[in-house]
């Protein structure tokens with residue numbers, strides 16, 4: 001850990017009676033790029049009597065386990081599992097097996113029912129818990145749903161006062177955002193941070209993060225747009241914009257690279273003001289997302305001055321009719337205009353994110369995708385990032401089926417064949433997107449299926465484990481009769497009884 005620590009700015013070192021380990025079930029570089037993880041770290045360390053240290057999954061977990069050593073924390077190297085609270089932040093469905101692995105590596109039994117008062121309390125929060133907390137039920141003592149800012153002081157109070165696990169539960173039970181699987185069967189109201197606890201901003205900057213040396217600051221939480229597939233609008237809602245000067249006030253003078261975080265930054269009213277102020281100071285910029293229908297030359301110039309070399313926008317659907325179906329509000333004309341601006345201002349290319357496998361999608365939609373990508377590539381270099389559509393709870397698409405591995409693979413093959421000389425293509429595997437879709441809709445039984453395979457995870461292992469629990473899913477094919485139905489009108493195949501009926 002020493003070389004990592006030496007390269008960090010902002011590390012907090014503290015000794016206190018209540019020890020919290022804040023773990024990220026993935027590599028150091030991934031965890032350190034999570035703004036939520038960094039905020040929780042600072043908040044725990046600012047609590048009186050509480051000291052929080054970080055832990056990450058080793059790059060090679062098998063090799064690490066062979067050493068027979070306990071997993072150390074980053075700050076002091078103490079045993080990560082030796083603490084009062086073992087908190088994990090989890091962003092992605094496919095990190096489910098990593099959560100189980102993490103508990104195993106630190107010597108905490110992954111199954112809640114096998115633990116007792118002598119074990120650390122296991123608390124899990126992060127975007128996945130808002131999306132679907134139910135697969136975490138077998139593993140977590142506490143699941144935090146929604147914004148973490150409100151929860152940390154309450155949990156810290158309870159940790160200081162509680163004399164037993166039940167006592168701890170009593171002290172936090174009933175709080176918005178607190179889901180206690182030992183006591184509750186349904187998720188609670190989500191926690192929503194009051195505006196005065198925002199903006200969120202980085203605590204530690206390091207070159208070893210995936211966002212190397214970047215200081216992150218949250219411009220907005222939530223999104224006012226109506227895109228039906230998008231979890232950000234419900235998960236981070238209601239939309240809360242921070243003030244431009246508020247953002248500048250929390251950015252330290254030493255920051256050389258600043259990442260503005262927000263679901264739709266081109267809707268944020270202060271992006272240009274903050275961006276221009278920072279670039280005039282010589283600061284490099286990073287932005288998480290820009291809508292193609294709001295890009296103009298002024299914004300593009302600011303981003304160029306901030307060192308961006310490629311422009312990134314989301315098309316999200318392969319055709320205009322499907323973008324309308326998703327209420328995305330972006331037209332092919334918007335994409336062409338953005339490509340032109342990116343070329344005129346000397347950006348080296350345009351990255352376009354896209355989903356396929358949408359319910360009413362057919363071959364004509366893919367033909368349109370191929371055709372407008374060729375048009376875009378006639379203007380600037382194009383990189384196309386393609387992900388299979390994964391329906392999520394808390395969206396109107398909750399009950400839609402997954403598009404089907406075979407159909408999505410066939411469409412990907414066609415796109416690759418017809419566009420391989422036109423655009424740089426990257427795609428997410430259809431098979432792993434199917435696993436993601438199962439975890440996104442499943443209940444505790446999916447958590448238990450993950451428990452049977454977490455040491456040897458593969459598509460084959462998932463199929464076998466899901467067969468064993470009788471999970472019915474549209475792995476192979478989609479149902480053509482679904483075409484033309486509006487979102488949410490499909491038959492809900494394979495939806496867990498625990499999760500069924502909880503869509504917005």
Ligand code: SF4
Nearest residue numbers: 223225227230263264
């Ligand atoms: S896709 Fe983008 S614009 Fe649409 S609701 Fe989500 S964050 Fe907002």
